[in-house]
Amino acid sequence: MLTALNTSPTARLPALDVARLRQDFPILQRAVHGQPLVYLDNAATSQKPWSVIEAERHYYAHYNANIHRGVHQMSQEATEAYEAARDRVRDFIHASSREEIIFTRGTTESINLVASSFGQRLQAGDEILITEMEHHSNIVPWQLLCQRSGALLRVAPIDDAGQLCVEQFAKLLGPRTRLVALSHMSNALGSINPVKKLVNLAHQVGAVVLLDGAQAVAHLPVNVMDIDCDFYAFSGHKLYGPTGIGVLYARRAILDSMPPYQGGGDMIREVRFAGSSWNDLPYKFEAGTPNIAGGIGLGAALDYVGGVGLAAIAAHESELLRYATALAGEFPGLTQIGTAADKGAILSFTLAGIHPHDIGTILDSCGVAVRTGHHCAMPVMEHFGVPATVRASFALYNTRHEIDTLFQGLTKAREMFG
Template identity: 55%
Template sequence: MLDIQKIRADFPILSQKVNGKPLVYFDNGATSQKPQIVIDADAKYYQEINANIHRGVHTLSQLATDAYELSRGKVQQHINAKFAHEVLFTSGTTHGINLVTNGFASILKPGDEILVSALEHHSNIVPWQMLCEKTGATLKVIPMNEEGELIMEAYDTLLSENTKVVTVNHISNALGTINPIKYMIDKAHAVGAAVLIDGAQAVPHLKPDVQDLDCDFYAFSGHKMCGPTGTGILYGKEAWLNKLPPYQGGGEMIKEVTFEKTTYADLPHKFEAGTPNIAGGIVLGTAIDYMNEIGFEAIHAHEEELLQYATKRLLEIEGLKIYGTGKNKASVISFNIDGIHPYDIGSIIDKLGIAVRTGHHCAQPIMNFFCIPGTIRASFSFYNTKEEIDLMVEAVKKAQTMLS
């Protein structure tokens, strides 16, 4: 059992009021709040060891470099990567996916196929569409059912010797569906395809074991797991990262430069051109430490309890429909109320201090599938409570009465 009040005391923002009401923050799918230890770690870097890394012989540079590489090691251990150099620092999930698609531009050819799921965020659709335009490869879609689950029989049929890449999210940001990625990875590898997993929505709720999953790439963002914005990780198997060309050219990613020829640095620096977000990378390690100290088993148990409780309470509201009713779900509920636009509900409950997300959640194909303009999405974290859910339910009821 988590000591929720003790945990909530770690997050300064949770004690404030919004529009004169206590803040109820249920927009964790967009970004999580930050504990004081993370906020302090960011200030500590700039106050004590601010310097550029990997290049300097002076003391501050060495201290900053050590802290940055220590953080890389923390990520390696957290996701169980085989080597630290398989862990690349990025600005977020979108950066990581674009790095991979850019690399595959030199590999794919007309007739090759990329499989993407119907549950994807735009960040895991658009870069692959751009890649297909460059290479002549074809994008094919793994369909979903009315419960918001991928149809595995259709996936099995789509796979062929032409399939070169399969890309799918671990957890749907719009519906909360947890996809059977281990099965999908095994099936993709059986036809020789590489697999990229978008883990942006998964890492706040679970610890991915990339060696057990056997995925070729796994991308995620730091800001959704109590870390700073502008931080992220791309895990890639050593063989694939050696095979792909650099994403950007510049300082740090080179071994030797002449006007006649440039040779590239070894991993991971080959993909980390320029001065990185040093503070962000270091503080991401602090956030990972914080979440591991709480414990992901305890986080999962608490969030599962919140999900079940919120589902039950929301379904008490007449005319309310939940989208995404799969058997395996994370702590995300997308819903609408008959005859009322989701934006109107979201705007009214904001005045009551309730922060939820409304719209298509950068997943328009999902909304098109359900023939709706968007949903109201409540996404829960380990620092949320049942009492907050009660406040949200009462606020939604009040909004429904006002708008009916």
């Protein structure tokens, strides 16, 4: 039996009133192929509560205007709401100042921002260290940077449980390591990395550290000051918020030293043909009209998660994972992919003799939404010698009954292909 999320401090929390919480998510009331929707694709994107949907609607219906530059009432209202969302992000991840919170389109753009801007200081022979469990968005930007700069990409391996080999990670660190980029929680496996320890190891050789927090922030309390990371990236849409909005946290001193990522409106102070000067942080990295409604919606999502409580969410999801893992261990022909001792609410698996895409199609006919494929983590699939997996990922609104429905669908698939 796996030890899932480390929830010993939260184990005594009252159980979530999931039936009540589910009423907050209108999409959960729909049917798919005549069956009640069982949504288990939360690692790809989570569903949105009414409060988030209403926050975006209210902006468009009542004070839709561009921000920062307008003197009229609606522009001021929009600016206040957008900047209030930035403050909520700061508090949510425990950053030291609002100037360290950059709004982006999502985790992918946040990582690309760092690769394009901070990456300009890398030279031939410098090294970037990542891990074998990374999402493609935390691999490809560094490959492109290495092509531009002549830097070398090093990869720390994982073991057959899907855990990072920390000793090998430490051995790959050296005097030429300039940047370390790794996931806080693996999207394909659910493995949770000991990020505080890894950050400390990287800092001992003078490297800066970027953490891909896309999967972690909806499931784990994040304190960037305690972790001591230099960059932390995440997306709103996996955190019960809108698509098209994300966050890059970075230490202020590092942001001050980085050149702008893009040029255009709002990132400038003055523009002359002879040269231009840049706006203050965080606007130096926010060129053009941003996703105003998305930022406001993200603020509402953080309010919602805060109201439920991350500790209570983590305890609930940990119980769901334990239950699903026990059923998986007894299911004939099922092989779990990713059995780390410390993992989040993700169950990835294969079923003997049935391609994951076929399983996904059969589950869809039962109203069960899962993700099948390589999950933008082809090196992980290569490590385990599989072309793809089925991934069921859980959120605060999922139930044991839904997991039962998942396994009923798997029984149907086994019977069809038996």
